[in-house]
Amino acid sequence: MDKEKVGKFYDVVWTEYIPEYPATEEHWGIFYNTEEFEGKNILDAGCGTGIFSIIFANHGAGKVTGIDISEGSLGTARSMKEKFHLTNAEFEQQDMLNLPFADQSFDIVWAWGTVHHTTDPYRAISQLIRVLKPGGSLLLAVYTRTKLTFVHEIIRKILVHTPKRSWTFLSKVMAVFLSPVVFFFKKREKSRKGEKLEELILDWYFVPIRHYYTPEEIRDFLEKQGFEIEKFLPASGRFNSTSNFIFKARKPASRQ
Numbered sequence: 001m002d003k004e005k006v007g008k009f010y011d012v013v014w015t016e017y018i019p020e021y022p023a024t025e026e027h028w029g030i031f032y033n034t035e036e037f038e039g040k041n042i043l044d045a046g047c048g049t050g051i052f053s054i055i056f057a058n059h060g061a062g063k064v065t066g067i068d069i070s071e072g073s074l075g076t077a078r079s080m081k082e083k084f085h086l087t088n089a090e091f092e093q094q095d096m097l098n099l100p101f102a103d104q105s106f107d108i109v110w111a112w113g114t115v116h117h118t119t120d121p122y123r124a125i126s127q128l129i130r131v132l133k134p135g136g137s138l139l140l141a142v143y144t145r146t147k148l149t150f151v152h153e154i155i156r157k158i159l160v161h162t163p164k165r166s167w168t169f170l171s172k173v174m175a176v177f178l179s180p181v182v183f184f185f186k187k188r189e190k191s192r193k194g195e196k197l198e199e200l201i202l203d204w205y206f207v208p209i210r211h212y213y214t215p216e217e218i219r220d221f222l223e224k225q226g227f228e229i230e231k232f233l234p235a236s237g238r239f240n241s242t243s244n245f246i247f248k249a250r251k252p253a254s255r256q
């Protein structure tokens with residue numbers, strides 16, 4: 001099943017990878033100020049190795065629940081929790097498409113780079129909306145569809161059909177060929193500390209499920225649910241990445 005494939009993929013690709021804390025913390029600070037999350041109940045949906053959960057918890061969130069389908073990534077997230085001596089973060093293996101939480105459970109739902117890896121991103125967003133309290137805040141970072149998306153998709157769709165045991169080797173070969181391009185743009189080295197180019201390639205071109213949207217599509221979807229867009233960034237800024245756009249949006253106070 002595609003969902004399990006994604007979980008297994010991230011068990012391998014992200015388990016060792018923890019985004020750099022200070023750079024991620026600085027970037028995270030763009031979205032929430034202390035009053036918004038202090039003492040609050042937060043869901044980090046598709047938490048991966050847990051960096052954002054840890055940052056929320058470390059800055060005084062009431063309770064953070066990080067969920068992911070990748071047990072390997074969750075293991076790393078739990079080690080981070082120990083390392084930071086946090087008691088206000090929990091990590092659970094859950095599917096974003098079938099969240100086990102009651103309606104209106106969370107003050108903030110944070111989903112960075114995750115809904116587009118599910119089989120049904122709009123269903124995932126609907127689940128996130130369901131568990132968000134009226135007046136609560138939703139943050140979504142979603143892959144941007146561009147004119148070049150179809151090229152990336154052709155490459156990805158070919159590569160995901162190659163034998164799994166060759167993926168690391170293929171990523172390394174591609175890294176050799178792509179490193180001059182990366183060097184030319186000089187983006188990755190100064191921002192993606194801790195992640196090698198071949199790992200980035202593995203994450204980008206070998207992931208089993210990947211959807212892309214325009215900001216307008218996601219904006220329309222949120223506005224139809226009555227959400228008010230509070231912040232929009234056309235590119236994430238995290239790692240200088242132009243691959244994601246971000247919406248911070250508020251659920252209407254009176255809506256279920």
Ligand SMILES: C[S@@+](CC[C@H](N)C(=O)[O-])C[C@H]1O[C@@H](n2cnc3c(N)ncnc32)[C@H](O)[C@@H]1O
Pocket residue numbers: 003006007010014019045046047048049050051052067068069070073094095096097111112113114117118119
């Ligand atoms: C690119 S990683 C992002 C991790 C984290 N949000 C971050 O920014 O550091 C995407 C994550 O989404 C998770 N994911 C994909 N489909 C999921 C699903 N249906 N339910 C829960 N997590 C899912 C993957 O396992 C992976 O850890």
